[in-house]
Amino acid sequence: MRVTSLELTDFRNYENLRVAIEPGITVFFGDNAEGKTNLLEAVYLCACARSHRTSRDSDLIHHDRSGYRVGICFLNRHGQEETLALSYREQAPESAGGRAFRTIEHNGAVLQRVADLMGLFHAVIFAPEDLMLVKEGPSARRRYMDLLISQVRPSYFHDLQQYARQLSQRNALLKQLRSEGRTGEEANVRDSLEVWDEALVHTGSRILAVRQHFAERIREIAADRHAKLSSGRERLHLRYRALGGGRQGQELLSATDWQEPFRTRLVHGRKEDIEKGATGVGPHRDDLELSLDGEGMKPFSSQGQQRSAVLSLRLAELVILHEETGDMPVLLLDDVMSELDAGRRARLLEDMGEAQVLVTCTDAAHIVDQMGRLLKSEGVTYHQVSEGRVDRVDPVG
Amino acid sequence: MARFTPAISRLVSELSRLPGIGGKSAQRLAFHLLSLPQDKVDALAEAMVEARRTTILCSACCNLTDQDPCEICTSRSRDRSTVCVVENPRDVAAMERMREYRGLYHVLHGAISPMQGVGPEQVRLKELLARLREDDGITEVILATNPTVEGEATAMYIARLLKPSGIRTTRIAHGLPVGGDLEYADDVTLSRAMEGRREI
Numbered sequence: 113m114r115v116t117s118l119e120l121t122d123f124r125n126y127e128n129l130r131v132a133i134e135p136g137i138t139v140f141f142g143d144n145a146e147g148k149t150n151l152l153e154a155v156y157l158c159a160c161a162r163s164h165r166t167s168r169d170s171d172l173i174h175h176d177r178s179g180y181r182v183g184i185c186f187l188n189r190h191g192q193e194e195t196l197a198l199s200y201r202e203q204a205p206e207s208a209g210g211r212a213f214r215t216i217e218h219n220g221a222v223l224q225r226v227a228d229l230m231g232l233f234h235a236v237i238f239a240p241e242d243l244m245l246v247k248e249g250p251s252a253r254r255r256y257m258d259l260l261i262s263q264v265r266p267s268y269f270h271d272l273q274q275y276a277r278q279l280s281q282r283n284a285l286l287k288q289l290r291s292e293g294r295t296g297e298e299a300n301v302r303d304s305l306e307v308w309d310e311a312l313v314h315t316g317s318r319i320l321a322v323r324q325h326f327a328e329r330i331r332e333i334a335a336d337r338h339a340k341l342s343s344g345r346e347r348l349h350l351r352y353r354a355l356g357g358g359r360q361g362q363e364l365l366s367a368t369d370w371q372e373p374f375r376t377r378l379v380h381g382r383k384e385d386i387e388k389g390a391t392g393v394g395p396h397r398d399d400l401e402l403s404l405d406g407e408g409m410k411p412f413s414s415q416g417q418q419r420s421a422v423l424s425l426r427l428a429e430l431v432i433l434h435e436e437t438g439d440m441p442v443l444l445l446d447d448v449m450s451e452l453d454a455g456r457r458a459r460l461l462e463d464m465g466e467a468q469v470l471v472t473c474t475d476a477a478h479i480v481d482q483m484g485r486l487l488k489s490e491g492v493t494y495h496q497v498s499e500g501r502v503d504r505v506d507p508v509g
Numbered sequence: 510m511a512r513f514t515p516a517i518s519r520l521v522s523e524l525s526r527l528p529g530i531g532g533k534s535a536q537r538l539a540f541h542l543l544s545l546p547q548d549k550v551d552a553l554a555e556a557m558v559e560a561r562r563t564t565i566l567c568s569a570c571c572n573l574t575d576q577d578p579c580e581i582c583t584s585r586s587r588d589r590s591t592v593c594v595v596e597n598p599r600d601v602a603a604m605e606r607m608r609e610y611r612g613l614y615h616v617l618h619g620a621i622s623p624m625q626g627v628g629p630e631q632v633r634l635k636e637l638l639a640r641l642r643e644d645d646g647i648t649e650v651i652l653a654t655n656p657t658v659e660g661e662a663t664a665m666y667i668a669r670l671l672k673p674s675g676i677r678t679t680r681i682a683h684g685l686p687v688g689g690d691l692e693y694a695d696d697v698t699l700s701r702a703m704e705g706r707r708e709i
């Protein structure tokens with residue numbers, strides 16, 4: 113998979129930009145806050161329909177404009193050129209209800225669902241924000257799993273959307289029951305709740321099964337990469353903690369197998385759920401727990417250990433996307449080379465193989481040292497980024 | 510709105526209450542109406558008033574009708590043992606276009622959606638249950654609510670209520686568009702079609 117051009121309109125600090133992207137390695141260099149990261153963010157949006165930095169589309173709009181558009185041309189694994197474009201308007205035409213809306217186009221045709229975008233173009237991003245994976249709560253890690261799996265299982269993404277809607281409906285009902293002073297024991301209330309329980313069980317069990325399957329693959333690869341990073345001194349453990357942990361062992365369960373435990377937990381939690389006005393158990397509360405030699409990552413590890421853990425997770429993502437699609441995803445390295453020591457960089461370079469790489473840095477000369485032999489053996493293109501302008505320049509140094 | 514006469518303001522504000530019509534569209538429509546000859550506007554107003562006055566809900570199936578019971582409910586050529594449950598009158602029209610279904614209908618006028626404050630009591634479900642209790646000639650209920658989160662939940666709710674009655678309850682299948690190539694079907698549709706596969 114290879115990007116051949118990137119086109120931005122009113123996106124972040126770019127009003128209008130078109131950059132041709134060459135094969136091999138593309139280096140975007142320039143001072144901080146000049147818009148280097150925005151370029152990688154735009155490419156990533158075309159893979160996942162989500163930014164790696166924000167969940168709000170409004171953050172992505174050039175100031176005092178009312179929408180943005182990002183588009184890429186890329187070569188698919190058969191070498192054919194395809195286009196993808198994602199645009200967002202804060203104010204839809206009145207005919208469309210006047211609300212904010214997104215449009216996704218593939219080869220010029222509008223896609224009906226965001227799920228239809230998934231799997232068309234693959235990219236993996238390595239960014240400073242990745243540290244959230246170890247520093248923050250379970251939601252960052254669920255998001256990591258969800259974005260990874262969605263890229264290779266579009267129906268999983270659809271399930272996530274359905275589940276979110278079903279969850280909102282159940283939570284709305286719970287709040288309503290709470291305001292009516294119900295306990296969930298009354299027959300007619302049970303009937304109504306049961307429908308939403310079953311809806312969550314139906315969709316949630318599929319999410320649980322797919323997550324468990326991928327978590328196992330992530331665990332294997334991340335542990336292997338982490339062992340190599342630490343020269344075998346440390347061991348990274350990953351555990352998919354589903355339905356609040358507890359009963360499940362190592363065995364992989366099918367979606368059907370997951371139904372009963374999930375249903376039981378939901379029914380048991382009804383009273384408490386009504387009190388809280390929210391659903392306390394389900395895939396929306398799961399975690400991909402990380403620990404180092406058996407201890408929780410967050411309180412115990414040094415900055416270096418955290419970096420290694422995060423890098424291992426991203427490498428697992430890269431390997432899994434490669435395995436599942438038979439094609440190397442495009443690699444987006446956002447200002448991470450300078451943060452990695454020689455050992456970690458070598459690890460990264462080993463896994464990235466023949467991938468096309470888009471990298472940002474402040475010092476173009478320095479990146480040559482950092483990326484070592486890889487830069488020398490492949491074609492490298494340099495672009496200087498300054499105040500929303502991107503200019504191709506001759507090799508440095 | 511101060512720059513409009515009170516009558517125009519009122520028209521714009523009434524029009525802007527219509528679904529999908531924002532302030533600008535309401536103004537455009539209002540000025541279009543004002544540019545028409547008086548008799549055209551009279552005809553439009555009359556059509557609205559007339560349609561509203563003569564349209565009632567069928568006491569049997571809750572579909573919109575100008576006679577009670579409605580034409581479908583009174584037709585002798587319909588199969589009275591089957592009732593197809595849909596969310597709204599537009600769905601009846603769609604089913605009728607197909608000209609293959611010969612049974613009766615029941616229109617819920619909505620789907621269960623707690624987020625919008627719509628519970629089982631806010632749709633025409635009591636009417637369906639009463640009808641099934643009173644008419645023991647009905648042997649099958651086809652649940653044809655939309656394949657949305659709310660439509661599915663509504664179908665499931667009804668299926669559960671009907672279970673003790675022993676009435677056969679079926680759910681319409683959703684899957685691949687007919688006449689299309691499998692390879693062009695989107696992944697989600699394809700995976701749902703796989704899920705809904707059946708013996709042949």
Ligand SMILES: [Zn+2]
Nearest residue numbers: 567570579582
């Ligand atoms: Zn009728």
